[in-house]
Amino acid sequence: MSQKRLSLSQLVVKYPDTFKLRGSSQEKKIALTFDDGPDTRFTPKVLDALKANGVKATFFVLGSLASTHPDIIQRIVHEGHVIGNHSYSHANLPKLSVDKFQNQIERTDNVLQGLIGYAPRLIRPPYGAINEEQVRWMADHHYLIVNWNVDSLDWKSLNSDQVLHNIIQQTKPGSIILQHSGGADSQDLSGTVQAIGPLVSKLKAAGYTFVTVPELLHVTKSR
Structure with a gap:
């Protein structure tokens, strides 16, 4: 008997303590998040722009790239940003066996633990894609899944x-x-870099405060 597969929005409702798309709507706080780094083309420019605008963000990084560019990971942390786990190789997690899924997460944790001294609590599955069995595994291992609503x-x-x-x-x-x-x-993220300054100005003028995901969700950054 096959169980009905729950959609992402159904999973968020069923596992509210483990799966988050946003913070409280009671405070004008927002979190910028950046996926798929670190690389040498755009990650340093994103960091420069955040620094110039005095904003802290959350970076969901790939384990394979973190081990290739440890200096950039250390810069991210040194400049006050938070690191999250975005899998080892940007795999589509629901398509993986249990062992391969766990390896994507744990291998990245091991790389990051060695570089920054903690294993992130925050996980963002590539493409935002995850199934119920994987959500339960995350809950059992005290991870917090963080997707997005913008x-x-x-x-x-x-x-x-x-x-x-x-x-x-x-x-x-x-x-x-x-x-x-x-x-x-093939991707050009210059628009992302150039948008940071105007974005911060406009949203600060509208009364928003920029925070990291752990600050937004009132959780720890490590497990």
Whole structure:
């Protein structure tokens, strides 16, 4: 007998303590998140822009790239940002066997533990894709799955005006905003980098405070 597969929105409702899309709507706080790094093309520029604007963000990194660019991981942490686990090789987790799924998470944890001294509590599955069995495993191992409720669509190599428009249009108190600090060689994330300054100005002017995901969700960054 096969069980009905739950959608992501159903999983969020069923596992509210383990699966988050946003923070509280009671406070005008928002979290910028950046996936798929670290790389040498865009991650340093994203970090420069965040530093110039005095904003801390959360980076969901790939274990394979973290081990290739340990210096960038250390810079992220040194500059006050938070690191989350985005799997080892950007695998589509629901398509993996139990062993391979666990290996994607644990291998990344091991790399990061060695580089930053903690295993992240925050996990963002690639493509936001995860199934119920995997959510339960995350809960049992004290992880927190963090997807998003604002998608910049910056992975489409949009220009800064488009990135800015997509974010501003959707942002509300408690929003978790998805952007990227790395990607395929064919992707141009210049728009992401260039949008950071105007984005921070506009949202601060509208009364928003920028925080890391652990601050937004009132959780620890490590397990």
